[in-house]
Amino acid sequence: MARIVVVTSGKGGVGKTTTSAAFAAGLAQAGHRTVVIDFDVGLRNLDLIMGCERRVVYDFVNVINGEANLNQALIRDKRVDGLEILPASQTRDKDALTFEGVEAVLTQLAETHDYIVCDSPAGIERGAHLAMYFADDALVVTNPEVSSVRDSDRVLGLLASKTRRAEQGEPPVSEHLVVTRYAPSRVGKGEMLSVEDIREILSIDLLGVIPESTAVLNASNAGVPVILEDKTDAGQAYADVVARYLGEQREHRFLDEKKGLFGRLFKG
């Protein structure tokens, strides 16, 4: 039975799709059969970040409407074994997603995969609701600023009340915090919230901190999940996230300011 993981945030532009791509690629690298689904119907991006936009023939909505079968729509990643992408439709909107359709697709994918990663759209409306509804686990992606934290808090409330697990009285969705675009130097200057602040406000388990990094932008432009860029800080931070999710104990990194050349020379 597959585990369904939703990557969600409430706010847009915080790094949900980047996180979904990296997290799914990391799970597949660890040997788990993984599929990542783009729920952002109408604003599809995941295929770009994954570098497979030219291979999209059928999409999630086609499958829901019975216009294509799942195998026709799934795109196999060429770099990582066991990783597949189910792209969103660009020409439809979120109303094209039906509750029964999503449930049927997830049920079918669960038979052949270990992990189903659902890349949620921003907001708390239909698309986001359906992305989280069937989840077992949630990665809540948050930037170190107050409006993002507030929106994440709202989403945590929905995870606790508007999901299948909540409605059926099962154990709650397990919630994990992923702080992205973290710039320790700006935290030092008081321009950003610290990880400690965010953790205290949201009071959930911290899965990882992804530093603000040019590597993320470069990887997105190149259509490569940033976790595959294993020399970069962001790539390593995502590798830590996946390892911790899979149960490994790893020290949190990238929490402190990078020391410049002079800092290193004088600090010894």
Add this chain to the structure above:
Amino acid sequence: MAAASPQTTSAFELKGRMATLTVLRLQSNDARHVLVQLDERLAEAPGLFAGMPIVLATAAELEPSADMLAAVVAGLRERGLVPVAGMDLPADALADLGLGQMRNSDGERQAPERDGPESARSAQRPAAGGSRVITQPIRSGQQVYARGGDLVVTAPVSAGAELMADGHIHVYDTLRGRALAGVQGDTNARIFCRTLEAELIAVAGQYLLSEQMDARLRGSPAMAWLEGETLRVETI
């Protein structure tokens, strides 16, 4: 040069007050029938009803149509009455007529949905008159109401969340959202919290915003209560 005085004195204050309003309770679904009888009543005491604010309500078994309500409201206005709100009537019909929405406070009709649309699972309504204990964090956008009793929360209350109780409110963690105790007017209700970071606290309609609270209380365990008309907050 800008005058300084408007900055220094507050131009208004907002208060929750109990007020007595005349309720016009419809017992017929025929607007004409209602208005004819109303005219008879008005004729008995002309002037007494002029400008009187009116709350519209209906007998339990009646389900008045939007057209019927519109006809009654128009008739009331023609007669110099001022319909201000409807009680337990369809919200969209009231909005179209420019009327406010009120809930029936004595609860003789079906229980109104006091909990917000996204109340936590742990926040379901208890037996009437009961206190409520919440052990899960109350997140931004959630609303929890303890009708007829106290509300006890053992987890953090986020900014943007709202707690309401007819009795006391206890938060054995950080209170960042809003807390309104004694919402039915109990002036003896109090608010207790382990860490005060609240946006707003209120007892029986008297409220304080975070910026009106003593800054030294922030982050401390605190208690709020009414002393006469004044809401006081102190560390405990």
